[in-house]
Amino acid sequence: MIDIGINFKTSIPQREMFSQKEKYVTVTKGRRLGATQGGAQKFIKFAAVDKIPHMLWGDTIQSNINKYFDRYFYPILKQGIDFHYHRTEKTLKIYETIIDFRSAEKPYNWEGFGYHKIFLNEAGIILANDYLYDNAVLPMMLDFPQSQLIAAGVPKGKVNKLGLPHKFYSLYEKAKMGEPNHKLLEYSSYDSPFLRTRDIEELELQFASGLMRDQEIYGKFVDATDRPFFYSFEREKYVKEFELNPMLPLIYSFDFNKEPMTCIVGQRMNAFIIAVRYANKIDIGSTPEMCEMLHAQNTTWGRNLFITGDATGRNRTPLERGEVNHYLKIKSYFNLSDSRFNVRKANPSHINSRLLCNSVMQNMNVMIHPDCEGLINDIIYANVDQQGEIIKSQILGRHFFDCFRYLLDSEFPDFLKNPRRYIKMKVA
The missing domain is CATH 3.30.420.280 (Nucleotidyltransferase; domain 5)
Incomplete structure (x- = not known):
């Protein structure tokens, strides 16, 4: 292992979700746990220290990608790591490692390459599209026996728009049942050391619905047939x-x-x-x-x-x-x-x-x-x-x-x- 002279400061949840050995790592979490920041630090370490050749970062919308690079990647990379980021192609090269960034907004851009590590940031939203999982993510993991999927996010229901099991929920169920090659990590917003307890408590009070509180703060899969947009309206x-x-x-x-x-x-x-x-x-x-x-x-x-x-x-x-x-x-x-x-x-x-x-x-x-x-x-x-x-x-x-x-x-x-x-x- 190479020492690049940078101290990566990560929380326990951030370290745990990126240090598992299983092929499929499912991470259910509450809001503001720090998965994006932790993912950026770990991807830099995977590239600069562990020399993992090919990685994919999947996100919800295209506009997030450059913002995340500027906020979470660049401050570390500029400390002396050799890198080049192509803002249009959304590709980051760190030494010899290639990291591709893709968004659920453009699913047709995902196909065509194999990856050693795939991180889905907000998997509850990304995996609502069955096509992305079945036609892009799974085939991407065929090229390398040691490939790994880390699917992290706030749960967004047990079924998708077609009434079929949500892919994120299916991964959760497999890990919950102890299937081989599956690992489940569960966190609430209270597990983040970056948030003050009273701030989370204030956020909890803003939810009129207990279902929304369970989902957004405690990272639970909830099921409800009546889902008003304005659940606080009287x-x-x-x-x-x-x-x-x-x-x-x-x-x-x-x-x-x-x-x-x-x-x-x-x-x-x-x-x-x-x-x-x-x-x-x-x-x-x-x-x-x-x-x-x-x-x-x-x-x-x-x-x-x-x-x-x-x-x-x-x-x-x-x-x-x-x-x-x-x-x-x-x-x-x-x-x-x-x-x-x-x-x-x-x-x-x-x-x-x-x-x-x-x-x-x-x-x-x-x-x-x-x-x-x-x-x-x-x-x-x-x-x-x-x-x-x-x-x-x-x-x-x-x-x-x-x-x-x-x-x-x-x-x-x-x-x-x-x-x-x-x-x-x-x-x-």
Whole structure:
């Protein structure tokens, strides 16, 4: 073994999940255990010290990969390890070792190579796609007898969207039953030495559902036939009469669809009160038509507006010439500056959005005017599948639902990372 002069600081769970001998290592865990950070350190060690030739890092979305390299790999590699990272190809070379990074967003990029080690970061999400496991992961392990799969993640249900056993749950069951070549490691968020116990306890209190608490904090596989997206919603608590404050800006949150075009009108009344007054819909409409409706409805506010909503509104609209998109049309109509727009580059996933929205609703003061019946119905009846993805159809578009989650995300973007910041405001 080679000493490269770097002290890898890892926790017990981080060391355990990457030091097993079995071919299939299944790791169920609560949120924020540190698997990503630990995986980065161990992959560097596997390459620089153990000289493992070929490894694969599987993740949920493509945009995570460069961020993880910058945050977890680069600070260690720059200390004197010979490496080259190709940001476009998502390939890292450490000495003679090749590490390929792939995402579940692009399953067609996975096939074609064999690997000695495969790490699936958030296997509960990645393995919801049977194709990835059956046609990519398993064949990748045929080339080398000593190949190993480390599948780690927060469980996301026992069955997939087709009603078949979830591959992550199947791996868990095999390891639980003691099948040869299978190893099971189970951790809760409390097993992380990087988190304070009181922070985890505060996060627990944000879950109205015991099932969600068991899954997200204790890393348990849960099964429920009724899975509302807004499990913390109570009509008598959140639906109430109120009037907008003409001195405070309005927030328009858009969802861009031709059938229908929707936009909700909200207001941040103070640091811990967010209110929704109107839920507007045009069955077959355009962005300029929606802007006209909003202007007529809220003439008093003029340009005292903030804009958020669907990130796809940044894309160029196919029916217009030139670099025109929905948000440029809104900017032009209301004569707004860029500082009035708070729109993500990509929409938040339903899984992350669900936790954020319910946490905000339980801990902040959220008000929805009874006139917003379309939004209220979306909140009541929006359900998720076992992977946490919203169930939509042509009939159940849930467009007001999207407007609402974009609004909460824009106003409380770091609530899950720093809830005490907002709760202290509320107490004060």
